[in-house]
Amino acid sequence: MQANQFHSLAYAFGFYFFGLLALASAIAFVTRKNTVAAAMWLVNVMFALAALYVMLDAQFIAAMQVLVYTGAIMVVFLFVIMLLNLGHPSELADARGKWGYLLALLVGLAMLAEVMALNRSRTIEKMIPPDLAARAAEAAATPMAGGIIGPVAAPLFKEYLLAFELTSVLLLAAIVGAVVLGKRRTDAR
Amino acid sequence: MNPAMIPEGAHPLAATVARLVWLLPLLPLLGFLINGTLAMLGVAKIGPADPSANGGHGHGEVPGHADEHAHDDHGHPPRHKFAKIVSLVGPGVLVAAFALAVAIFAAMRGVEMEHPYLLTLFSWMPVGDLKLDATILLDPLSMTMVMVVTGVGMLIHVFSVGYMQDDPGYPRYFAYLNLFVFFMLLLVLGGSYPLLFVGWEGVGLCSYLLIGFWFSEKANADAGKKAFIMNRIGDFGFLVAMLLMFANFGTLDILGVAEQAAELPMGGVIATTIALFLFLGCTGKSAQIPLYTWLPDAMAGPTPVSALIHAATMVTAGVYLVARASGIFSMAPVAQLTVALVGAATAFFAATIGLKQWDIKKVLAYSTVSQLGYMFVAVGVGAYVAGIFHLVTHAFFKALLFLGSGSVIYVLHAAYHKTHNHDDAQDMRNMGGLRQYMPITFSLMWIATLAIAGIPLFSGFFSKDEILTSVFARISHSTLADASLLGMPGGTVLMIVYGLAVASALMTAIYMARMMLYTFHGPNRTGEGERPHLKEAPWVMTGPLVVLGALTAFGGWLNVPALLGAIGPVGGLEHFLEPVVGEAALRTTLGVAPHLPHSTELMLVGAAIFIAVAGIAFAVWRLKPAALVPRKDAPESTGIDRVLENKYFVDEGYAAAFVNPTVNASRTVLWKGFDAGIIDGLFVNGSALLARAFGWMGSQLQTGQVGTYAWVLLIGVITLLGAFTFR
């Protein structure tokens, strides 16, 4: 009982820690003038989110987050930034003026308020299934088939197999598109 | 009698070849598809050319008209590259259809045809209270029509192979012709009025397409349009009649309507109105007063088309419709009297015009209008069998006459073609003395002429005589005699009808003899150069003529009157059609078969024979073919001749009374005022202005700045979320 309580306390601490880290890094990310610094802060957000995924029992997704997002996508971003030599803040003001910031903040807050209102008032309670506790207990009692990845893999390769296969087509198309767009045209000019 | 209650499978015909009856219309449709595809695949580069292209415009309309298109190239134009396949497919499907029709006919003779055979193919229009199935109605009446359509149609298809195969539009021609047969079979086999109407409209479409087959001549295209528009006026009547049927009976099935019509009061308003509107439809399709003027102009089409559509089959659809709706007509004596009177007036009026026409096809066209009037007299007085009988015999001899004239035109045109002459190949003043060059055509056409004039033992004699006798028999003791039309007692009306019919019989004999005399007798007026080229048409054309000649000569045996019982079985067609029209016919004659004293009947027949012989004799006595001069030397005619030659100026009268006012009103009010002013000005340009204004406003949003777009997008998102939040 004691250990359990400590466990939940440690869990809550961890959750809030990584949550606040993500939030702070995100704010830092949007306010940096330097593109490379902004990208590094975004990487930080993603790491924090990966930690949160682990705490939400989505270990596989956490691994993917680190591998795909932080490892691949963000590296490509940095690659492009450096390729285009955008490392320094440009002479032109990157951000809009004070009023632009204010307006954007207002719009963001309005949206946030709306989402929160939606979350609070009706939706969340309605979304929670009535037998949640029983289901959670049952899930804890029965060992997961296929370990951690099993519950993700089963729907991915059964129910959503077609979508999964189509994803490969999408990626292929993206690769072809990227090559075509990125290739320096030899005939023009 | 409740035929609608008989389940489909229980009919004795269901076990025979008759269950393949759906194949009948399908075969020509197949031919249409094949020929139509070939026509589209092999669109010829050259424009339409034709053996009788300069024909259809009549004479004098286009002075010095030269059919350049046919003579541009004085060699033979190359045949269409698919001509061989088309010559096989086009008549082939008709031969197959005719064979099937014969088989079904044989099956029908083997069973008791008390009830019609209904074959429901699929559910066509289930709309609310209206449940329409695509149903085929096979009974003796539709069987008779099917036999005529496929039989005569087959012969004319074969003839067309000879007549049309050098035309660049050959596959298109056969595609239209096959499509026509499809729609015609749909018309006669349709089990409900809407399905019949589909066929009715379809044959109208094909008629339009074929009249304007050589559409590069404006006159031909105009003739097609005229036929189409005149038919639409009639179709309006048909449509109203159908709506009235549905409103009053709640059904549009032919049998259901007949059943319910029998329960209406005799001479009631409903039956009379429906019957009169139906008859309006018939006047359009079957070229009766006042809508007859399109049929003579329809001669602009190829001659086999005139034979098939504008003589033998389509134009008789109105007669078929009246016989088909006999249940309604027999409940409305006033409408019947109208039909008979209009028919008789048309017969008389058209016959007078036929007396003075010079174009060989125009003579036949007016003769057709006149004979159709005869048929309407018959079905009008409730003698449905006589009407259908005349329809059948008329199909034989009029098809023969048209195809024979087609041969003449073909030969004459070919001769003109060789000598580079641009004369009118259809004007009888340019013919004469052809009997020595075309003996087969000559003798066959004389058979048809004797038949149409009513010389005994030829087919026309039997049918025409039956019509005249039927009219006479109903002058007393019938529902018609008891009714009155426009204050005139029915008996008087019938006497007028009889008088007009006899008078037009006399004129028929005269103008037919005149046509034969001018065409085949006397000296030849074609000119020295052409004479060596005159010869009989090829066998593919004369063959069908011979078959039709046999039918014309012996077709009368289909329905031998009791008076002449010695020569064959009496009343074959009468017994055959009895289950369909017998009840309605008896209703008109108050329940007893019409009977005339033997002596009266003999007198009537004698009078008819006398009239026919007298007419021909008069023509031979008075007309001098030798005195005729070729068209280009002919003087202008005067007096009554001029009036008749110009068809009483009815076309000009219609133009002054209806066409020109409509055109003028359309131009000033509808075009300049409404169309250009309100539609174009206010609606079209106005809405364009409005759209441009909105477009300008929208274009101001298009800055090209992605940031702006993001802002707009965000505002939209917030609005949406807000709508959810504050729901």
Added chain:
Amino acid sequence: MLVEALALSALLFTIGVVGVLTRRNAIIIFMCVELMLNAVNLSFVALSKLYGAAGQVFVVFTMAVAAAEAAVGLAIIIAIFRHQRTVNLQNINLLKG
């Protein structure tokens, strides 16, 4: 922890939106979009605790789409840079017809 996770997701998303609205560097805007995608992923993962693993499957798909988007988007940015010598969106108005 569910409510907190969803709240964090909403906050991160809003930050991403504000970033898109305020920044003019195309690459930064792009990264803001990635941030928004991540915020949505967090919602998916959090809600998968309630509704089963299908939510995580969708995260996989989102990642695939994000990768494709990054590939094509960055290629476009390179092409634009090559043409205009800038990635500042204020100077790019090719969309104006």
